[in-house]
Amino acid sequence: MNKTYRSVLLWGVAALICLIALVGPSYAANLRDIPGFKPGPGDYYDASGKLYALDGKLLAEADGEIVDYDLAARAKSSAALNITQTESSKAEESETAKEEAAAAPVEKPQEAPAEKAPEKPEQGTISSKPASEPAVNVGVVDGWNVYSYEGKKYMADTSYGVHKLSGYCPTPEYGRGTYSGKEARANHTVSIASDVPIGTVVILKGASGPYASDYNGVYVVEDRGGYYIEQEGWIDVFFDTAQEADRVTAAGWNYAEVWIAKEVE
Secondary structure, eight states: OOHHHHHHHHHHHHHHHHHHHHHSOOOOOBGGGSTTOOOOTTOEEOTTSOEEOTTSOEEEOTTSBBOSHHHHHHHHHHHHHHHHHHHHHHHHHHHHHHHHHHHSOOOOOOOOOOOOOOOOOOTTOOOOOOOOOOOEEEEEETTEEEEEETTEEEEEEEEEEEEEEEEEOOBTTTBTOOTTSSOOOTTTEEEOOTTSOTTOEEEEEEEESTTGGGGOEEEEEEEOOSHHHHTTOOEEEEOSSHHHHHHHHHTSOOEEEEEEEEEEO
């Protein structure tokens, strides 16, 4: 084999390797990448295990691989956030352990009876979490109602628009888990689209529906939802029981204007 032919062959092999690397399999978003994922109102699984939206749109395959673009973007974002938080947490724990070891007095080791480690709750166990006290109207400032809620005072600041209400409750699979990592509480937790940051305090004011005003009050954004939360803008209100959650839509749709709240003195 002459040098010219061998050189051309080597370059061809290198180009083939690069092409394979470019068109090779990429990261496939999966429902497992979204912490505490639960289907949104109207989302459902068919007999084969595939996840669909209420309008028949395929969201994820039976093995959890996401085919919906928006849901896939959320999964990739969650996976990256989880990796970052895990690495940060490990670094903080390591630094704390070093500081505690340096500050601890040197003592003669003593034998102690072995202690049984506390048992962890089983996955899916529904824990009991007291509901927050509903917000109380305590006055008016510049024509706006002021609400006392969980030790602070709030008033409406910016309108987020009128939205359809739905309800959800603890489940055996997910318990009270939320996207924020906190346990959901009645009169407190709502699930809203990701354009409203986690931790945002909002005020709901009934706009229309059979009993929309029943859900007036102050809430905290602690959870995310499925297709109808992200794409249709539904507001999912957390309740302690399925009966309370079902009542939100049992007699027809209820709508509420959602206000981003601000804290006042």
